[in-house]
Amino acid sequence: MRMEEDQVRYVTSMLLVVLMAVIGVGLWSVDLLTMQGVFGTLLSAELMAFAMLSYLYSKPSLHEVRTSWVVAGLASLVVFLIVGLTVSA
Amino acid sequence: MSIERKVVDWIESRFGLKADVLRPVPEYSVNPFYWLGALTVIAFVVQVVTGMLMLIYYVPTTEQAYSSTLYIMNSVPLGWLLETVHLYGAYAMILLALLHLFRGYFASVHKKPREMMWVIGMLMGFVVLGFGLTGYLLTWTVVSYSATDVSIGMLNLLPEQVGPTLKFLLAGVGGDAARLTRFFDLHIVVLPAALLGLLLVKMWMFESHGAAEPVTGTKPSKDVPIFPNIVLYIGMIGSAFVALLLMAAVLFPIHLAPEFSPLAASTNVAQPEWYFLWMYQILKFTAAEGATCIPYYCIENIKLALGAVSILAVVLILLPFIDRSRKRDPAARPLYITLGIILAAEIAVLTYWGYVTPGVGIPNSQAVVVLLGTALSIAAMAGFTYWARNKMRGVQAVSPAVGAMALPFTHRKMTALFLLPLAVGSVTFASMVGSLKSSPPSYAWASVDLLVLVVSFCAMVMILKLIVNLNPGVRR
Numbered sequence: 398m399r400m401e402e403d404q405v406r407y408v409t410s411m412l413l414v415v416l417m418a419v420i421g422v423g424l425w426s427v428d429l430l431t432m433q434g435v436f437g438t439l440l441s442a443e444l445m446a447f448a449m450l451s452y453l454y455s456k457p458s459l460h461e462v463r464t465s466w467v468v469a470g471l472a473s474l475v476v477f478l479i480v481g482l483t484v485s486a
Numbered sequence: 487m488s489i490e491r492k493v494v495d496w497i498e499s500r501f502g503l504k505a506d507v508l509r510p511v512p513e514y515s516v517n518p519f520y521w522l523g524a525l526t527v528i529a530f531v532v533q534v535v536t537g538m539l540m541l542i543y544y545v546p547t548t549e550q551a552y553s554s555t556l557y558i559m560n561s562v563p564l565g566w567l568l569e570t571v572h573l574y575g576a577y578a579m580i581l582l583a584l585l586h587l588f589r590g591y592f593a594s595v596h597k598k599p600r601e602m603m604w605v606i607g608m609l610m611g612f613v614v615l616g617f618g619l620t621g622y623l624l625t626w627t628v629v630s631y632s633a634t635d636v637s638i639g640m641l642n643l644l645p646e647q648v649g650p651t652l653k654f655l656l657a658g659v660g661g662d663a664a665r666l667t668r669f670f671d672l673h674i675v676v677l678p679a680a681l682l683g684l685l686l687v688k689m690w691m692f693e694s695h696g697a698a699e700p701v702t703g704t705k706p707s708k709d710v711p712i713f714p715n716i717v718l719y720i721g722m723i724g725s726a727f728v729a730l731l732l733m734a735a736v737l738f739p740i741h742l743a744p745e746f747s748p749l750a751a752s753t754n755v756a757q758p759e760w761y762f763l764w765m766y767q768i769l770k771f772t773a774a775e776g777a778t779c780i781p782y783y784c785i786e787n788i789k790l791a792l793g794a795v796s797i798l799a800v801v802l803i804l805l806p807f808i809d810r811s812r813k814r815d816p817a818a819r820p821l822y823i824t825l826g827i828i829l830a831a832e833i834a835v836l837t838y839w840g841y842v843t844p845g846v847g848i849p850n851s852q853a854v855v856v857l858l859g860t861a862l863s864i865a866a867m868a869g870f871t872y873w874a875r876n877k878m879r880g881v882q883a884v885s886p887a888v889g890a891m892a893l894p895f896t897h898r899k900m901t902a903l904f905l906l907p908l909a910v911g912s913v914t915f916a917s918m919v920g921s922l923k924s925s926p927p928s929y930a931w932a933s934v935d936l937l938v939l940v941v942s943f944c945a946m947v948m949i950l951k952l953i954v955n956l957n958p959g960v961r962r
Binding site for chain 1: 715
C-alpha cells in the first residue's frame, strides 16, 4: 500500500510529537540537583525534535523536504540521546 | 479538513494573522544565509532569557560580583549551564553578526535602496560588541578585569574629540565600584534598549524594501507566506541553533578564573576577548610605540594605529555612499570583493596571531611580512580567479566562476603538480616569519626564503595558466 504525501508527513510528525512527549516526561522527571547534564542534553534533543517538526511543515510540499536534512536531524537526535545516557552513566 | 489545517486556521484567526501584518517573502530567500540576522536576534533572545535568570542571584558590587557568580555556577541548579550558555551565546551572537556583515558585503545588500539598512545594521554590530565588552567585566575575575582594562585603555587613547560621550560612558570617572555599576547598567538596560530600538527601525525598513534579490539578478520567484511557512522555518533554524548551543554547553562547561585582586592581576597576562584580539595585536607592533612628529606637532603612534582602525569602522558604516556602483554580481566587482576577502583574512590572521602570542611584542619586519604577505597572496589568488573567469567565459555551460573553481577536479595531475610549489611556498613563508621573529632578526635567511617564495609563486602562476589554457575552447 502506497501512502500519500500528507499521510507520510502526518505519520512522521506524529512520531516526532511522541518522541517530544517522551523526552518532555524525561525532562520533567530528572533530578535537577544530580542530573543537570542529562537535563541539558534532553533539552537539546527536545529542541532538535521540534526543529525537525518545524522543518517538515515549513515546506508547502513534501517533495521540497530534503532527505539529507531529515537524516542529519535524526542523526543529531540519536547523538544527543546517546550523550545524555553517557552523561547520566 | 486535516488536523494540521485546523490547527493553522485556529492560530491564524485567534492571533489575527490572517491580516497581512508582515508581507510574504520571496522563495529564494528561504535559505539560512538570508536569515543570519534572524539567528543573531535569536541569540539575543537566548542572552536575554539566560541573563534574566542569572539576575535573580547576581549581585553587581565589587565585593559580591565574583562570589555571586561562583554561587550561580556551583550551588544554583543548572546555574553552570546558564552561565555557559550565556557565554557561548554571546560568542555566537558576535560571530553571527560578523557573518551577517560579510555576507551582506559580498552580496551587495548595501546598495540602493537599502543604504540606511546597512548603516543601522553596522550600528547594531557596535552595540553587540558593546554587550561583549560590558558583560565580560561582570564576573569580576582576574582575566575579565584585565581584559576590560585593556579595552578601556584603548578607548582612553582615542582623541577627546572623537567620542567624549562614549569615553565618559565606558571609561568614565571613579574607581572599580563605579565602573562595575556603570557596566552593569549599560549591559542590562542601555544596550538592550538601544539594540531593540535599532532592530525596530531595521525591521520597519525591511518590511518596506524586502529581502535583497539574488546577486545574479531577479528570477521569477513565488512568495512564501510569513505564517505558517516562514514562522516554522525560523522556528526550525532557531531550535536547531539553541539545541547545538545547549549541547556545546553540556559538553564543554566553563570554569571561572580566579577572583580579581591587584596581586593576581600583576601576574596575569592581559589579553582581550577574541573579538577584540585583532585590534590589540596591531597595538603590539613595534611601530605602535613611540611618536611621530611633524613640524610643530607630535602624536603617539598608538593613537595613529587606533585612528586607522576607527577610520576603517567609519568606512564600513559609510560603505553604501562609497561603493555607489549599481553592480551587485561579485564577478563584476573585483576590487570590492578582493578588498573584502583581504579584510576578513587579515582579521582572522591577526586574531589567531594574537591568540598564540599573548603579551609578546611584534617586530615591524614580521608584521609587514605577515600582513603584506596575506594581502598579496589573496590579491594574487583573486586576480587569477578573475583572469581565469574571463578566459573561460562561454566555454562551459555552468557559471564561469564555478567553472574556474572546478578546474582542480578536472585536471588532477596538474593540480598535484601545483600543490608542490604551494607546499614549498607555505613552508618558506613560515620559515621567513620565523627568521624575522628571532632576536636579532636573521635577514640573510629571510632573504633566501623570500627568493624561494618568489620562485614558488612564479611556478604556481605558470601551472595555473597552463591548466586554464588546457581547457578546450578557451579564448586565446
